[in-house]
Amino acid sequence: MRTDGGAAAVELTVHDEPCRDAAEVIDDGLGTANEAAAPMHEVRALQCYVRSADGQVLGGAVGRTWGLCAELQQLWVAPTHRGQGLGTRLVRAFEQRAIERGCRLGYLETFSFQAPVLYRALGYEVAATIEGYAPGIAKHLMTRVLGGS
Incomplete structure (x- = not known):
């Protein structure tokens, strides 16, 4: 045009x-x-990994911190190692390091077919939901005050 x-x-x-x-x-x-x-130079990467005894990555939590906020951008655990608490351990390690950096709010986005149940169990609450991706699929923005229970 x-x-x-x-x-x-x-x-x-x-x-x-x-x-x-x-x-x-x-x-x-x-x-x-x-x-x-904005002071973008203050954005800091934050990554946590679970590895096997031979060093193979079995799972990870990847995100960033900026100011009082910690954004969990990716969480993944190898299918053969799911259901063993590794996802919980990764999220909690991510949050702990974020708290050490001064963060007070954790947030993430997750599709309805991913891990909203896990995040709810870890204290995250849905702040917003976007419907309409595909039939029955929604994206949730979830937040959690860090340093609480």
Whole structure:
């Protein structure tokens, strides 16, 4: 779609497949704008892993902390090791390190087919739900005050 506005004509394109070079421009531009607006250098990665005796990764909790907030972005345990409490141990280790960094709020997003039951059992509460992904599937934003029971 071509539009003429101002001093120069621009072209708007729509893509169904990733356009990597253009996406990098957007990522870089957004990164620069974010750095100018907020102390993004204070965002710190936080990762916890469970490994077998031979060093194989059996599960992990991956996220970040910033200010008073800790975001758990990914939690995964190998199917053969599920149901043994490893997910709980990973979340609790993640939270403990976040508390040591001064965090007071934990949050995450999870689909209804993932682990909302686990997170509820760990004290997380649904703050928002988005319906409409596929029939019967919703995404939950869940939060928990850290340092509590």
